[in-house]
Amino acid sequence: MSTGHKIKVVCRVRPFLKTEKPDTSVEVEANNVLRVSNPRDHTKDVKFNFDSCYGPEIDQATIYRNDVRPLVETMFSGMSATIFCYGVTGAGKTHTIQGSDTEPGIIPRALEHIFMHQQRDPYDYDIRIRYYEIYKEAVFDLLKPHDPTTSGLPIREDAQRKIFVAGLSEKRVASYEQFDAIYQKASGNRRTASTKLNNHSSRSHAILTVQVQWRDDTGAGTTWCGRLHLIDLAGSEDNRRTENGKDRMAESSAINRSLFVLGQVVEALNTGSSRIPYRDSKMTRILQDSLGGESLGMMIVNVAPGERFLQDTNNTLNFATKSRLVVNKPVAHEVVEQRWSAADRLQHHRGALAGRQPKSTLVVASGPGAKRRRSDEVDPDSDASPGCRAMLTSSGGLPRRPVAVARPGRHSDSSCKPGAVQRAVEQKTSSASNEIMERVMRIEQQLSGSSRLDSSVVIDMFTPATKLKTSRGWLKHARELEQGGDLEKALAHYEEALKYAPELNKLEAHIEKLRVRLRRQKRRSSIASHGAANVRVADQLPGRKPDDDDDCGPLWLIDGLAESPGAEKAKRRAAHPAKPAPKPLALPSTQPAAASKAAPSKSVVAAAPKRVKLAGARKASGVTEGSVHDRRVSFGSSILNPFVVGGSDFDSDLQDRLDRKAVVSAARTKRLEAKSSVAARLNRVLAVPRTPGDRDYVPPSSDQESDSGVVPRRRVPGALGVRGLVEQRRQQAAGDTRAQKQSREGVDPVADLGQFSDICQASALQMINSADVKKIMKLQGIGKRRAEQIQASVKEEGPILHVCDLQTRLHFKGKLILAILSTFA
Numbered sequence: 001m002s003t004g005h006k007i008k009v010v011c012r013v014r015p016f017l018k019t020e021k022p023d024t025s026v027e028v029e030a031n032n033v034l035r036v037s038n039p040r041d042h043t044k045d046v047k048f049n050f051d052s053c054y055g056p057e058i059d060q061a062t063i064y065r066n067d068v069r070p071l072v073e074t075m076f077s078g079m080s081a082t083i084f085c086y087g088v089t090g091a092g093k094t095h096t097i098q099g100s101d102t103e104p105g106i107i108p109r110a111l112e113h114i115f116m117h118q119q120r121d122p123y124d125y126d127i128r129i130r131y132y133e134i135y136k137e138a139v140f141d142l143l144k145p146h147d148p149t150t151s152g153l154p155i156r157e158d159a160q161r162k163i164f165v166a167g168l169s170e171k172r173v174a175s176y177e178q179f180d181a182i183y184q185k186a187s188g189n190r191r192t193a194s195t196k197l198n199n200h201s202s203r204s205h206a207i208l209t210v211q212v213q214w215r216d217d218t219g220a221g222t223t224w225c226g227r228l229h230l231i232d233l234a235g236s237e238d239n240r241r242t243e244n245g246k247d248r249m250a251e252s253s254a255i256n257r258s259l260f261v262l263g264q265v266v267e268a269l270n271t272g273s274s275r276i277p278y279r280d281s282k283m284t285r286i287l288q289d290s291l292g293g294e295s296l297g298m299m300i301v302n303v304a305p306g307e308r309f310l311q312d313t314n315n316t317l318n319f320a321t322k323s324r325l326v327v328n329k330p331v332a333h334e335v336v337e338q339r340w341s342a343a344d345r346l347q348h349h350r351g352a353l354a355g356r357q358p359k360s361t362l363v364v365a366s367g368p369g370a371k372r373r374r375s376d377e378v379d380p381d382s383d384a385s386p387g388c389r390a391m392l393t394s395s396g397g398l399p400r401r402p403v404a405v406a407r408p409g410r411h412s413d414s415s416c417k418p419g420a421v422q423r424a425v426e427q428k429t430s431s432a433s434n435e436i437m438e439r440v441m442r443i444e445q446q447l448s449g450s451s452r453l454d455s456s457v458v459i460d461m462f463t464p465a466t467k468l469k470t471s472r473g474w475l476k477h478a479r480e481l482e483q484g485g486d487l488e489k490a491l492a493h494y495e496e497a498l499k500y501a502p503e504l505n506k507l508e509a510h511i512e513k514l515r516v517r518l519r520r521q522k523r524r525s526s527i528a529s530h531g532a533a534n535v536r537v538a539d540q541l542p543g544r545k546p547d548d549d550d551d552c553g554p555l556w557l558i559d560g561l562a563e564s565p566g567a568e569k570a571k572r573r574a575a576h577p578a579k580p581a582p583k584p585l586a587l588p589s590t591q592p593a594a595a596s597k598a599a600p601s602k603s604v605v606a607a608a609p610k611r612v613k614l615a616g617a618r619k620a621s622g623v624t625e626g627s628v629h630d631r632r633v634s635f636g637s638s639i640l641n642p643f644v645v646g647g648s649d650f651d652s653d654l655q656d657r658l659d660r661k662a663v664v665s666a667a668r669t670k671r672l673e674a675k676s677s678v679a680a681r682l683n684r685v686l687a688v689p690r691t692p693g694d695r696d697y698v699p700p701s702s703d704q705e706s707d708s709g710v711v712p713r714r715r716v717p718g719a720l721g722v723r724g725l726v727e728q729r730r731q732q733a734a735g736d737t738r739a740q741k742q743s744r745e746g747v748d749p750v751a752d753l754g755q756f757s758d759i760c761q762a763s764a765l766q767m768i769n770s771a772d773v774k775k776i777m778k779l780q781g782i783g784k785r786r787a788e789q790i791q792a793s794v795k796e797e798g799p800i801l802h803v804c805d806l807q808t809r810l811h812f813k814g815k816l817i818l819a820i821l822s823t824f825a
C-alpha cells in the first residue's frame with residue numbers, strides 16, 4: 001500500500017540586489033521559521049513554518065544537499081518526483097533551479113548526481129531528457145528550435161489517465177557533458193524578456209523531465225523507471241509595477257492566470273473538493289501527478305526581501321502554507337519488458353483462444369493505477385529506444401515495490417516475482433485483454449479487406465473515456481452551431497456525438513427534433529423562394545393528420561414542385577406533355593360559360609379552413625386580393641405571395657362545411673362564425689370591385705380602363721390574382737370579354753386551357769406581373785433576356801392579363817408559355 005506524502009515546502013530568501021535598499025522586513029528566524037513584517041502594520045510580524053527555510057547567505061550546494069538530493073535519490077527506486085520553484089518575479093526561481101556558471105542550481109547538480117550514480121551502480125541506466133515550456137497557455141518543445149508556425153503541442157491523457165505531452169521529443173544522454181550541451185542550447189530557446197522588475201525575466205513555465213530506466217537483474221529481472229521533473233515556474237507579476245507593454249501584458253496575464261489556477265487546485269485538494277480544476281490551465285494539468293497524484297513533490301518558495309515586495313511575499317507564503325497540506329500517494333513504476341505489436345497480440349489472442357500458452361512470458365499492465373505509456377508519447381524522430389516504449393506499470397493493482405518515502409529500498413518485493421501472482425494477474429486481466437484482442441482482430445479483418453476502416457471500428461478502438469470526451473467535443477460544437485442558427489451543421493455534429501455515445505437517449509431525441517425542424521425550415525424556404533406557385537392546395541388527404549408544427553389548419557398543401565423545383569422536371573413535362581400544346585396557344589375566354597362552370601381542378605382545391613390566419617386585411621398600398629402562402633390565407637398580400645385561391649370556391653366550401661356542422665359547441669360555433677365572417681369579408685374583397693368611395697380604390701389610368709368601361713380595373717403589378725379572375729368572369733357574364741373581342745379580331749380561341757386551370761394561369765400571370773426578375777427566371781424556360789422583356793412590357797403596358805398576352809405582346813412561343821404554365825400545374 002502506498003502511503004500519503006505531503007508536499008515538501010522549502011522557503012528561500014534571496015539576498016538584496018545591488019539596486020535594492022536593505023531592510024529587515026523578511027528574516028529567517030530558525031531552520032524552518034520565517035518572520036515577515038505584517039504588510040498592513042509594520043510594527044507587527046507574521047511567522048511562517050516550512051520544512052526548511054534558507055536565508056540569503058545560504059548557497060546553492062547546501063540547499064541541494066539538504067533537500068533536493070534525497071528527492072533525486074528516489075528516482076533510483078522507480079519513483080517520480082517533482083521539484084518546482086514558485087514566487088513573484090525576480091524572487092530567484094531561475095537562480096535556484098538553473099543557477100549560473102559560478103553557482104550551478106538544482107538542474108546541473110541533479111544531473112551530475114544522476115551520472116555519478118550511474119557510474120557507481122552496477123546497473124545499465126538509460127537516461128533521457130525532455131525539456132519544454134508553457135508559453136501563453138501553449139506547450140512548446142525546447143529541444144527543438146522554435147517553429148513560429150506551430151501553435152503548441154497537445155496535452156493528452158492515456159488509458160490510465162496519465163497526463164503526457166503528445167509529440168514531445170526526447171533525447172538520450174550518456175554523460176553530464178552531453179546533457180549540458182543539449183540543455184544550454186535548449187535553454188536558449190526559452191522565452192525570456194526584460195521587465196521593470198527583472199532584467200532577465202522568464203516569460204514561460206519551463207519543465208525539464210529526466211527519466212532513468214534500468215533493469216534489475218539481481219531480482220526478478222524487472223525493469224524500473226524513475227522520473228524527475230524540475231520546473232521553473234514563471235513569476236507572478238503585479239502589472240501596476242511592471243509597467244508591461246501589450247506583449248508583456250499578454251504573457252503576464254497568462255502567467256498570473258495559470259498561477260491563480262494553481263492556487264485553486266491546491267485549495268480544492270485541501271478542502272477535499274470533488275472537482276480539482278487541473279484542466280483549467282496547462283501548467284496545473286502537467287503538474288496533476290505532482291499535486292495530489294502519485295509523484296513525490298517539493299515546492300521551493302522563492303522570496304524577494306524588502307518592504308516593497310511585502311504584499312507579494314505575504315501572498316506567496318500564504319499559498320505555500322496551504323500547499324503544505326497537499327498529500328500525494330507516490331508509487332514506484334515498473335516497466336514490463338515485452339513490447340507487443342498488434343500482430344503479437346493477435347497471435348497471443350489466438351493462442352489463448354486455442355487454450356495454448358503464448359511462447360513469451362506475458363505480463364499485462366492492468367488494474368487500478370496501472371500505467372502504460374502511449375507510443376505516441378515519444379516523437380518518432382527522437383532516439384527513443386524500444387525499452388522506452390515498453391509497457392509501464394505502477395504498483396497500483398499489480399505487484400509493486402514497497403514505497404518508502406525517505407530512502408526506499410531498491411529491490412522488488414516478493415510480490416514482483418513471476419509465478420502465482422503473475423498467473424493471478426493474467427486471469428484477472430484475461431477478459432479485458434480478450435476484448436482488446438477482439439477489437440484488434442476486427443480491425444485487422446477490415447484492413448485486409450479494404451484500405452479504409454469503418455468509422456464504427458475506429459470508434460471501437462477508443463477507450464470509453466476517450467469516446468465520452470470526443471462525444472462531448474462534438475456536442476459542444478453542435479450546441480454552438482445550433483445557437484448560431486446553423487441547424488444543418490449542428491445536426492451533423494450531434495450525429496457525430498451520438499456515434500461516440502450511442503447510449504445518450506436524450507441526444508437521440510434531440511436529433512430527431514432537430515431533423516423535424518430542419519425539414520420544416522427547408523419546406524418553408526422552398527415555398528418562400530419558389531413562391532407558393534409550387535404548392536398545390538388540396539383537400540385533406542385520407543389518413544393524413546395535421547402536423548403538430550403546422551402553422552394553421554387544414555388548408556392542406558401538398559409540396560408538389562416545391563421539393564424539386566429544378567428545371568429538369570419542367571423540361572421533362574415540356575418535352576412530354578400529357579397533351580400536346582395547341583399551336584398557336586388557344587384563348588380560353590371565348591367559352592365563358594365553360595370557364596365559369598369549370599369546377600376547380602381536382603388537384604387544386606381549397607379546402608375549408610378551420611384555422612385560417614388573415615394577415616392585414618387591406619394594406620395601404622391598395623393591394624387587396626386573397627392569397628394562399630405558407631399555409632395561410634391572407635388579405636392585402638404582397639407580391640411575394642403569388643398563389644391565389646379562388647375566393648368563391650373558398651367561401652362556398654366553407655359555407656358547406658358550416659352547414660354540415662349542425663350540432664356544435666358554443667365555442668366552436670363562435671369560432672366558425674368568426675371564420676365565416678372572415679370568409680364573407682374575403683369574398684367581398686375578392687368579388688366586389690373597389691369604387692371611388694373605397695379606401696383602397698386605385699383610379700384607373702386612361703389606357704387601363706376596362707373594356708366594358710364600367711368596372712375600374714386595377715393595374716398594380718402582381719395584383720391580378722383572383723381579383724383578375726373574378727373580374728374576368730364578370731366580364732364574361734356581361735358578354736363582353738376580352739377574348740370575345742380578340743375572337744372578333746380573328747384570333748382562334750379554344751374552349752379551355754386543357755390541363756391548366758384558372759388558378760394555375762392566375763398564379764403564373766401574377767408571378768410574371770410581379771416584375772421580379774429573379775422570380776421570373778425561376779420559372780422554367782425563361783432566361784434573363786426574356787425576363788427583362790417581361791419587366792419592360794409590364795412597366796410600359798401594364799400587367800399581363802392573360803396568357804394570350806404573352807404571345808401577342810411578347811411574342812412568346814406556345815412551347816415557352818406551356819413551360820411557364822407547367823410550373824404551376
Ligand SMILES: Nc1ncnc2c1ncn2[C@@H]1O[C@H](COP(=O)(O)OP(=O)(O)OP(=O)(O)O)[C@@H](O)[C@H]1O
Nearest residue numbers: 014015089090091092093094095198201202234235
Ligand atoms: N540566492 C541568490 N543569490 C544571488 N543572487 C540571486 C539569488 N536569487 C536571485 N538572485 C538574482 O536575482 C535576480 C532575479 O533572479 P531570477 O531571475 O532567478 O528571478 P525569477 O524569480 O526567476 O524571476 P522571473 O520569474 O521574472 O523569471 C537575478 O539577477 C539573480 O541573479
